[in-house]
Amino acid sequence: xxxxxxxxxxxxxxxxxxxxxxxxxxxxxxxxxxxxxxxxxxxxxxxxxxxxxxxxxxxxxxxxxxxxxxxxxxxxxxxxxxxxxxxxxxxxxxxxxxxxxxxxxxxxxxxxxxxxxxxxxxxxxxxxxxxxxxxxxxxxxxxxxxxxxxxxxxxxxxxxxxxxxxxxxxxxxxxxxxxxxxxxxxxxxxxxxxxxxxxxxxxxxxxxxxxxxxxxxxxxxxxxxxxxxxxxxxxxxxxxxxxxxxxxxxxxxxxxxxxxxxxxxxxxxxxxxxxxxxxxxxxxxxxxxxxxxxxxxxxxxxxxxxxxxxxxxxxxxxxxxxxxxxxxxxxxxxxxxxxxxxxxxxxxxxxxxxxxxxxxxxxxxxxxxxxxxxxxxxxxxxxxxxxxxxxxxxxxxxxxxxxxxxxxxxxxxxxxxxxxxxxxxxxxxxxxxxxxxxxxxxxxxxxxxxxx
Amino acid sequence: xxxxxxxxxxxxxxxxxxxxxxxxxxxxxxxxxxxxxxxxxxxxxxxxxxxxxxxxxxxxxxxxxxxxxxxxxxxxxxxxxxxxxxxxxxxxxxxxxxxxxxxxxxxxxxxxxxxxxxxxxxxxxxxxxxxxxxxxxxxxxxxxxxxxxxxxxxxxxxxxxxxxxxxxxxxxxxxxxxxxxxxxxxxxxxxxxxxxxxxxxxxxxxxxxxxxxxxxxxxxxxxxxxxxxxxxxxxxxxxxxxxxxxxxxxxxxxxxxxxxxxxxxxxxxxxxxxxxxxxxxxxxxxxxxxxxxxxxxxxxxxxxxxxxxxxxxxxxxxxxxxxxxxxxxxxxxxxxxxxxxxxxxxxxxxxxxxxxxxxxxxxxxxxxxxxxxxxxxxxxxxxxxxxxxxxxxxxxxxxxxxxxxxxxxxxxxxxxxxxxxxxxxxxxxxxxxxxxxxxxxxxxxxx
Numbered sequence: 001x002x003x004x005x006x007x008x009x010x011x012x013x014x015x016x017x018x019x020x021x022x023x024x025x026x027x028x029x030x031x032x033x034x035x036x037x038x039x040x041x042x043x044x045x046x047x048x049x050x051x052x053x054x055x056x057x058x059x060x061x062x063x064x065x066x067x068x069x070x071x072x073x074x075x076x077x078x079x080x081x082x083x084x085x086x087x088x089x090x091x092x093x094x095x096x097x098x099x100x101x102x103x104x105x106x107x108x109x110x111x112x113x114x115x116x117x118x119x120x121x122x123x124x125x126x127x128x129x130x131x132x133x134x135x136x137x138x139x140x141x142x143x144x145x146x147x148x149x150x151x152x153x154x155x156x157x158x159x160x161x162x163x164x165x166x167x168x169x170x171x172x173x174x175x176x177x178x179x180x181x182x183x184x185x186x187x188x189x190x191x192x193x194x195x196x197x198x199x200x201x202x203x204x205x206x207x208x209x210x211x212x213x214x215x216x217x218x219x220x221x222x223x224x225x226x227x228x229x230x231x232x233x234x235x236x237x238x239x240x241x242x243x244x245x246x247x248x249x250x251x252x253x254x255x256x257x258x259x260x261x262x263x264x265x266x267x268x269x270x271x272x273x274x275x276x277x278x279x280x281x282x283x284x285x286x287x288x289x290x291x292x293x294x295x296x297x298x299x300x301x302x303x304x305x306x307x308x309x310x311x312x313x314x315x316x317x318x319x320x321x322x323x324x325x326x327x328x329x330x331x332x333x334x335x336x337x338x339x340x341x342x343x344x345x346x347x348x349x350x351x352x353x354x355x356x357x358x359x360x361x362x363x364x365x366x367x368x369x370x371x372x373x374x375x376x377x378x379x380x381x382x383x384x385x386x387x388x389x390x391x392x393x394x395x396x397x398x399x400x401x402x403x404x405x406x407x408x409x410x411x412x413x414x415x416x417x418x419x420x421x422x423x424x425x426x427x428x429x430x431x432x433x434x435x436x437x438x439x440x441x442x443x444x445x446x447x448x449x450x451x452x
Numbered sequence: 453x454x455x456x457x458x459x460x461x462x463x464x465x466x467x468x469x470x471x472x473x474x475x476x477x478x479x480x481x482x483x484x485x486x487x488x489x490x491x492x493x494x495x496x497x498x499x500x501x502x503x504x505x506x507x508x509x510x511x512x513x514x515x516x517x518x519x520x521x522x523x524x525x526x527x528x529x530x531x532x533x534x535x536x537x538x539x540x541x542x543x544x545x546x547x548x549x550x551x552x553x554x555x556x557x558x559x560x561x562x563x564x565x566x567x568x569x570x571x572x573x574x575x576x577x578x579x580x581x582x583x584x585x586x587x588x589x590x591x592x593x594x595x596x597x598x599x600x601x602x603x604x605x606x607x608x609x610x611x612x613x614x615x616x617x618x619x620x621x622x623x624x625x626x627x628x629x630x631x632x633x634x635x636x637x638x639x640x641x642x643x644x645x646x647x648x649x650x651x652x653x654x655x656x657x658x659x660x661x662x663x664x665x666x667x668x669x670x671x672x673x674x675x676x677x678x679x680x681x682x683x684x685x686x687x688x689x690x691x692x693x694x695x696x697x698x699x700x701x702x703x704x705x706x707x708x709x710x711x712x713x714x715x716x717x718x719x720x721x722x723x724x725x726x727x728x729x730x731x732x733x734x735x736x737x738x739x740x741x742x743x744x745x746x747x748x749x750x751x752x753x754x755x756x757x758x759x760x761x762x763x764x765x766x767x768x769x770x771x772x773x774x775x776x777x778x779x780x781x782x783x784x785x786x787x788x789x790x791x792x793x794x795x796x797x798x799x800x801x802x803x804x805x806x807x808x809x810x811x812x813x814x815x816x817x818x819x820x821x822x823x824x825x826x827x828x829x830x831x832x833x834x835x836x837x838x839x840x841x842x843x844x845x846x847x848x849x850x851x852x853x854x855x856x857x858x859x860x861x862x863x864x865x866x867x868x869x870x871x872x873x874x875x876x877x878x879x880x881x882x883x884x885x886x887x888x889x890x891x892x893x894x895x896x897x898x899x
Contacts, residue, residue, distance in 0.1 A: 002773050037556050041505055197517055199524075203508040204517070279503040301810055305555055305803035326803065327745045328762030331773060 004334040005031040005301070006448040007441070008322060010308045010361065011341035011349065012038045014430055015415025017291040017300075018437030019339040019444070022108065024298035026445035032300060033324060033333060035307040038288045039347055044276040045250070045283025046128060046145075047109065047117070047434070049102060050081035051137035051427025054088065055383045077137035080123050081431070091388075091420030093432050096395060097439045105434040109140065112294040116286065118146045127151050131167045131249060131277045133175025137427060141276075142283045144257050147245050148273035150176070154244035155184040158275070159236055161192045163200060166278050167249040188239040193217045193231035202251045206282055209260045210253040229260055233267030245271035250282050257286070303333070308342075308361055318410045322361065337410045337444035340364075340391075340399070341437060344416030344423075350389055357389050359417065364391045364399040364407050367419065383425075390419030397440045410447065412440040493530050493569065496562040500527035506563060509556035511797075511827035512548055515846040519546045522553035526566035533570065540574040546840075547571065548831035549705040550797040551742070565750040568704050575707030588626045592833035593706040596698040599637070599671040606637035629841040632876060635672045635868075642674035646681075646693050656690040661770070662723055662731040663693045666740040668868035679890035680736050680767050686894045687775050692731065694722040699740035701798075702833045704747055716752050719744070724756025733764040736886055738866045739832065741766045742798040766804055766866070767886055768811065778814050786817040786892035790860035791883070793820040794851055794874060796867035797827055808864065808885040818888055820864055823854035828865075830873035845877070852877035864888070 007023045009016045012034025024030045078084050085094045085102065094102060110120045117140045119126050125137035127150040135150045148156070156176075160169030170187030177185050192205055194215025208215065212227040217234070226234065236246060246264075252274055253260040264272045276283055295302070306326045314320040321332040340362065342349030351360045357368040357375075368389055369375060375386045391399040391413050398406040399413050414436040416423065423429035500523065507513055507521035525544050532538045544567065553563040579586050591598065602609035612618050613634035623630040640648075642665050661684060669677040684691050696719055703712035723733050723744075735741035744764040748757050771777045791812070795805040812820040829847030834840050855863060855878050863874040863882040871882040 036558055037505070037509065039558060041508075041556075042503065042558060197520075199520065200517070201504065201507045201513060201521060203514070207514070280505045280508045285508075302806055303803050304805065305801055324803065327749065327764075328758055329765075331769075 002321070002332045002334055003031075005029045006335060007031075007337045007339065007444045008033060008333055008335035009339040009341055009441070010034075010322060011339075011343060011347075011415070011417075012302070012304060013341065013343060013347065013415060013433065014040060014043070014287075014291065015343075015433035015437040016339070016341035017295055018105065018108065018434050019341055019412075019414050019441035020300045021112070021291070021295050021298055022438045022441030023337075023339070023445040024295070024300045024441075026442055028337075028445040028448045030298075030300045030441075030445075031333065031335070032295070032302050032304075033308050033322065034302065034304040037304070038292075039343065040284045040288035040291070042279035042281060043284040043287070043430075044130070044278070044281055045142050045287050046136060046138040046276055047119075047140035047430040048137070048423075048427040049106070049125075049139040049431035050084055050094070051077050051125060052425065053078060053084055054092070054422060054426045077125060077127070077135075077427075079125060081125060081137075081139060081428075082123050089420070091392070093393075093418045093421055093436050094428075096393060096397060097435045101439050102431060102435045105431075105438040106139065108438055109434055113140075113287070113290050116143055116290060117141065118143050129172070129176055129181075129247070129275055131172060131275050133172035133179070135176070135179050135181065139431060142250075142274065142286070144250070144252060144261055144274040144283070145276060146273065147271040148247050148275060150179075150181045152245075153182045154271070155242070156186070156245050156247055157236075157240055157243040157270075158185060158187045158247045159239070160187065160189045160249065161205075162189055163192060163196070163198050164202060164205070164249050164251065167275065172275070184243075186241070186243065188236075190235050190239065193226070193235050194228065202249075202277075202280065202282065203254060206251045206254045209251075210256045212263075229263040230267055233264055236268060240268065240270065243270060245273060247273050247275050250274040250277045252282075254282060254285065257282075306331075308333075311338075311362055317408070319362070319408050336448050338408075338412070339437075339440045339444055340411060340413045340417055341415045341433075341440075342417050344390055345386065347416055349415075349417040352386075352389070357386075359391055359399070362399070362407060362411060364411075364413070365401045366391060384422070387422040387424060388419055390417055392419055396443050397436060410444075412444055414440040493562065493566050494534075496560075496566065497527040497530045499559045500557075500561045501559060503558065505558060506553035506556045506561075509552050511550060511552065511829065511847045512546060512843065516546065516843050519543060522547070522563050522567070525570060526553070526563040527561060529570050530566050533573070539578055540570050542574065542578070544570045544574050545707070546843075548829075548834040548840075548844075549701075550827055550831055551746075551801050552797055552827065555801055562750065564747075568707075568709070568747065568751060571704075571707035572709035573707075576709070579707075584625075584627055588628060588837070589706040589833070590708060590711075591626065592628070592836055593702045593708045593711060594698070595702055595833070596667040596671075599667055603637045603641050603671045606639050610634075610636045623838055627838040628836055629838045631841055632836060632872070635668075635872060637671055638674045640674065642670040642677035643693065645674055645678060652685075652690050652692060654685045654688060654690050656688060658730070659688050659774075660690040660692070660729075660731045661734045662726040663691055664696060664699065664719070664723070664733055664735040664740055664744065664764070665693065666696075666735065666737045666868075667698055669736055673868060673884070676736050676884045676886055679884070679886045680734070682894045683771070683886060683890045684734070684767075686890075687771065691734075692726065694726060696722060699735075699737075699743040700747065701739040701743045704743070704751075705832055705834065709751070713752055716748050716757075717754055720748065720752075720754040720756050720760050723760050724754075727756070727759050727763045731763075732770065733760060734767045734770055735764065736767050736866070736884065737868055738766055738796050738799040738802065738804065739869075742802060745802065766799070766802065768807055768866075768889070769802075769804055772807070772811070777811065780893055781811060781815040781889070784815060784892040786815060786888060788818040788888050788891065789862065790858070791818070791820040791862050791864035791888075792823050792855040792858040792860040792874075792880070793864045794823050794828060794855070794870055796865055796870045797831075799866055800825075804866075808866070811885065812888065815888075815892055818892070820885075821858045821860060823851055823858065826850035826854070828867075828870040828873040830869045830876075832869045835869070835873060844873070848873050848877050855880065
């Protein structure tokens, strides 16, 4: 007999790992199947619940003019995301799990990450500067980013490195100022101390700070060796003009971030914070590490490296197994319950071509117009229908077919594979993944008859 | 039989007894260019959006500041060398072929395939064929040839190779590090044992496997091969052991693509016939199974390559899929104790990383603790090279530390060279999961 578990979760991102963790804590034997390394490595590490209210979709609003739009859409970020949830459209995944579901999921999150994250003390969104100099409303943020909040009025120096090209500190500072932050932001670009190759990986620089490696720096006609943290502080000092806090791209150590930060703070005499970065993202990797450890502690098993490509049905029409593809052969993984957490259009959990939009594993129904010119808006930052493509579900998060009936009794969906919300526009990605992941995991576990 | 072999739908393309690599009606952008006879990795290269996640996963780049990393070696190098005035950069020889970049890439760029072809080109066009490095690499890559000679007189060879003067000479003359203990040759090879016992002891029409033992379990650790045979026969399988060459792994890693191609030709020929007769291919070394499964179809196009790839399994994986292995282990018992388990990179890539730990979980008297994600660092022949030895040990450091942090005093892994490195770095005895399972389910005293 093949490999068999109570609950099989397809997808190793934050939705998948949350579902697995929630199910395992209910006593189920859980396996996560993940094609590649977790996409959390590409995530900023910020956990948003709801930053902006969704732009109401066309069918609710009709052909509204620009002025009407500004009346119905509050500008600026939401102060309290929980407040806004009951007013979301019916199709939004938050409406399925409810405000309580979202709160419970954040409690689970807080427990997993411990003191590595901040924001749990309040319902209100925090405003975190991003590497592009935008200000992002978010519910939870890494402790290393705490001193950087945009609501704080202390002046800030942003420090970029010549070789870390994803963060242009002067540009980010200018953007912050034009976003109207209540402080003076200034940017400086320095070269990372030591003799690293010009295309050194950010993990290499982070490792040097973790280990506090001795690096050589050029002085006035002499060369001296200093521990990396001190050398970095020395490099920054000449640029500091009394700012109370200094922001670096998020490369301050892979493991010893708090120690690196503390050392820099005492050397610089200013608060130090990290600005979340794009991929590969250290805050994302640290978050992945925390979730992996929690899953392992709960007994979750991981099988990674090959994609799930299809499924097998049993006599009753339920899913008996999913099939993992590996060089032309397919390996079945059996379970009682399945959670689909494969991501959206970007994560390839939803696929499209010129003919249509599909969910490739179970071929679940994905509502979309037959005319592909209806899939997008003309304005690049417009209200694109494609951003909300995904499966529709019942109250238990089971994907629905075109007739509104559950596709399978024992398949639930979580995270970006769900339709009805636009995580990019409304800044709700991680929150939806956490909340639907937890609900799907618990709901799947409650169906499992074998656990006691 | 599992569903893996009996598709519910007869037209299911996922079941491959016959050849099927790429469906030919699919449009590939490269088709609009003339002479696409040569392997063209451009579409894969174009998939790379420079996120650099591969670079952060590369064990060599992590410790060697001079190594530019997989993104450069793969898509960048591919673009550069398409221009005629650019040679393949010699840093490609510092890639250890662990293939971790493949599983790191969110965009399915065929990185290791690019590295293998670039390395092959570099060795072919740029490497001086009389250089010490070339000769040394050729010797290391063709371990089997040496091993075959050496194992004819195992005691003499073991004595010689264990001799510090010989080791010093190896380092001076050939650049093979003197830091390592040369693996001992068994007094009786696996194949000798196999012939001695008269081949298969079980015959079956529908449960049949062909064993790819590879070089190491033949010449150095025949006990692994024996355990595999006994375990499979215990479950009623007919095991056959066709004539075979090296899987090619050390050849890919050294850019000896011609050697690899010849070896692959022999292996595909000898195994594809058996696959047609209903045999599945089983390997006990995860680099061997990786080679047959992934590298053959990526690099060669012999008839039967794809069907051999689709029908190759790692031994434990196969039993898990086709037998109630977990059930059998639950009612078994063994006196083996604690193991510090390291998942070889090539097991990781095949999706087998957690398997041994999971299986021993259910067996009383044995327990395996995973020592984490780090690479062992030896990567086959890599850690044997004088100039790579230090890099290899630096990569392995994290694994050594984690091994020592566990309660275990014995190591466990499926890869013979990872085992060498684990032993070298910690002094632990290392066992193969198959040996423990055989002990639990078959027991002592069988032949």
